[in-house]
Amino acid sequence: MxxxxxxxxxxxxxxxxxxxxxxxxxxxxxxxxxxxxxxxxxxxxxxxxxxxxxxxxxxxxxxxxLEYRDHGIDPNVFKLGILLILFDVYIKWFRLEKYYTASNIPFIEQPVFLQYLYILFLCVIEFVVFQFGVRLAVSFYIGDKYAIIKYNYIAIALIISSFGKILLILMVIWDYNGLEYSWLINIVVLTSNVEALAGN
Ligand SMILES: [Zn+2]
Incomplete structure (x- = not known):
């Protein structure tokens, strides 16, 4: 409705x-x-x-x-989620490479493919832990106020409100050193997450 x-x-x-x-x-x-x-x-x-x-x-x-759903998430939101994870992989990889170059330690001596898989794995774990962490927090917070909590809508809200991560890519394009301020964007993403959840 x-x-x-x-x-x-x-x-x-x-x-x-x-x-x-x-x-x-x-x-x-x-x-x-x-x-x-x-x-x-x-x-x-x-x-x-x-x-x-x-x-x-x-x-x-x-x-x-978005069309109402009892469970599961909209295919387009799902695609956005995948895109955000891939962005995350890129940013993490970029940071690692920068860190290793700055400290004169040779970057992990592994084939690029394995490095990518490793970072992708980390990002997927991070994404899943974040999603479940927020679900847990929400169920504790409003556990007895509502009979049903729509967890799929929590997931959708988190994905949509993380759109700010896309701005990080712009920072990479404009100025590599700008990434030092990426925590600012992380704060924007976090506050958007909170706002989107509160809006529910
Ligand atoms: Zn009204």
């Missing part, structure tokens, strides 16, 4: 279409604001609001944009 992005109440529909391209947003009965203003916004606005940590934009993406 569509959800009001402002207050989280369920609504019957988000808009009424009078003719092609002529739509009217439905106001929410509970908070009286438009149930989902993002229906009319394009992707740039949605992206900026994600950067600005607006909880409404996460409700829009999770409940109104």
């Amino acid at each position: 569509p959800t009001c992005v402002e207050c989280g109440a369920p609504v019957t529909n988000l808009y009424t279409e009078y003719s092609k391209g002529n739509i009217r947003l439905t106001p929410c009965e509970k908070c009286k604001k438009f149930a989902d203003k993002y229906v009319e916004h394009d992707f740039v606005i949605i992206f900026i609001d994600m950067l600005l940590h607006k909880p409404q934009v996460y409700r829009h993406l999770l409940f109104n944009r």
